[in-house]
Amino acid sequence: MEENMFHKSLFIFAHQLGERGFYPTYKNLVATQWKPYSEQKKAQEKQLKHLLNFSYKNVPYYHKLFNKLKLDPGEIRTLEDLEKLPILNKAIIKENFEDFKPLNLNSMKYYINSTGGSTGNPLHFRLLKYDRFFNGASLYRGWGYAGYELGDKMVFLAGSSLDVGSSSFIVQKAHGITRNLRKLSSYDMSNEDMQQYIKTINSFKPQFIRGYASSLNFFSKYLDNNEIDIITPQAVFTAAEKLIPHMRKNIENVFRCDVFDGYGLNDGGLGAYECQEHNGLHIDTERSILEIVDDEGFQLENGSGRIIATSLHNYAMPFIRYDTGDMGHIVSDDCGCGRGSRLLKEVMGRQQEILQTPEGKFIYGGLFSRIFWEIDGVKEFQIIQKKLNLITIKMVLEENFDENQLDIIRKIIKSKSEQWEIEFLYVDEIERTKAGKYKFILSEL
Numbered sequence: 001m002e003e004n005m006f007h008k009s010l011f012i013f014a015h016q017l018g019e020r021g022f023y024p025t026y027k028n029l030v031a032t033q034w035k036p037y038s039e040q041k042k043a044q045e046k047q048l049k050h051l052l053n054f055s056y057k058n059v060p061y062y063h064k065l066f067n068k069l070k071l072d073p074g075e076i077r078t079l080e081d082l083e084k085l086p087i088l089n090k091a092i093i094k095e096n097f098e099d100f101k102p103l104n105l106n107s108m109k110y111y112i113n114s115t116g117g118s119t120g121n122p123l124h125f126r127l128l129k130y131d132r133f134f135n136g137a138s139l140y141r142g143w144g145y146a147g148y149e150l151g152d153k154m155v156f157l158a159g160s161s162l163d164v165g166s167s168s169f170i171v172q173k174a175h176g177i178t179r180n181l182r183k184l185s186s187y188d189m190s191n192e193d194m195q196q197y198i199k200t201i202n203s204f205k206p207q208f209i210r211g212y213a214s215s216l217n218f219f220s221k222y223l224d225n226n227e228i229d230i231i232t233p234q235a236v237f238t239a240a241e242k243l244i245p246h247m248r249k250n251i252e253n254v255f256r257c258d259v260f261d262g263y264g265l266n267d268g269g270l271g272a273y274e275c276q277e278h279n280g281l282h283i284d285t286e287r288s289i290l291e292i293v294d295d296e297g298f299q300l301e302n303g304s305g306r307i308i309a310t311s312l313h314n315y316a317m318p319f320i321r322y323d324t325g326d327m328g329h330i331v332s333d334d335c336g337c338g339r340g341s342r343l344l345k346e347v348m349g350r351q352q353e354i355l356q357t358p359e360g361k362f363i364y365g366g367l368f369s370r371i372f373w374e375i376d377g378v379k380e381f382q383i384i385q386k387k388l389n390l391i392t393i394k395m396v397l398e399e400n401f402d403e404n405q406l407d408i409i410r411k412i413i414k415s416k417s418e419q420w421e422i423e424f425l426y427v428d429e430i431e432r433t434k435a436g437k438y439k440f441i442l443s444e445l
Helices: 002-018 022-032 037-058 060-069 080-084 090-095 129-144 169-178 191-204 213-225 245-255 366-373 405-414
Strands: 110-114 124-128 154-158 181-185 208-212 235-239 258-265 270-274 281-283 288-293 303-311 322-331 343-350 354-356 362-364 378-387 390-397 421-426 441-443
Touching: 002 022, 002 129, 002 169, 022 129, 037 060, 110 129, 124 129, 129 258, 129 270, 154 191, 154 213, 169 181, 181 191, 191 213, 208 213, 213 235, 213 245, 213 378, 235 245, 245 258, 258 281, 270 288, 288 322, 354 378, 354 441, 366 378, 366 405, 405 421
Parallel strands: 154 181, 154 208, 208 235, 235 258, 378 441, 390 421
Antiparallel strands: 110 124, 258 270, 270 281, 281 343, 288 303, 303 322, 322 343, 354 362, 378 390
């Protein structure tokens, strides 16, 4: 108990050094998660009003936009009123980058961040220092849905998007001590590396493990195939990639605990986290506004569409109705846990994970993951569409793979489009992105 209190105090102290408002913000977030959605929505609309007024007065891009639309910021009073504004995207930001600088930027403390560029289109942006710590407080609350408390032991198995391997040794060491954390790189997963990871985890005995879904799945398979015992944490958190059901099952079986998925974007300020009911991901309301919109940009109360973000606290570079490039499915269901926030039933993946048939239909790439749940002997796979009529399937095979299963794969894919040609490639490995992520669907159209 004393050790836990020491680590919690050190954890809070380290964060307070960076941002004095961190711990009060965290405690407030822990309390507001239980408020009904109607109250959460009112708080969002109040913060949105401040953001819009600031943006109109201080950010040239938005000043010009509101004048062009002949719209007063005060006319946007509700979340539904956001439909009066056009959707923002990376191309618009890049073309008008200088106009996104607030007039009072010199008085702000901020960081320069960038998106991962997994779409081939990375974006540099400013992130207000306060907003970065607000993100941390939101993240820790989200982990709390699985029982996490500040200062609990944790191991990361990931790449640069989760800040693994992106800092100096001294900084990494300091973070490890103050945050009771160990970081393992998903870039290095040879047999020797994984043996070392096993020693680290079993000796450190983390209460929680967090990482890329694909990395944790790969590590779980290694443990299972080699019949290696690993400690059982309270929970495993997945992030930064789509968690496919068979990955969840593999990880849960090996670590003998529940897996909790999460979704977050710093450029849009979004966060959503799974609770113990596993009904979907609870959408944070305090840091941002998340919309699901149809092809015309109109909001959906229920259903699937594009995920649009409005960051409520990033005054260093306001993102208002920003197209994240992700697809999601929102529902208006109440969760049995009692939290009032809306639910993302599923983060379906990026728009680049939607494939197009020669007939003009669009097929969500998750279809292919479901195919491979039923196929034995495939360690990893990647679906690539470079041409409208060609689907290339890369596969890393295990010894028990039966080539007769190719007919099953071909038949299911052909049921979606007879005009699709299917090419199978056997490879030794699937390349990761620069951030170490695994892209199982890749549309290059």
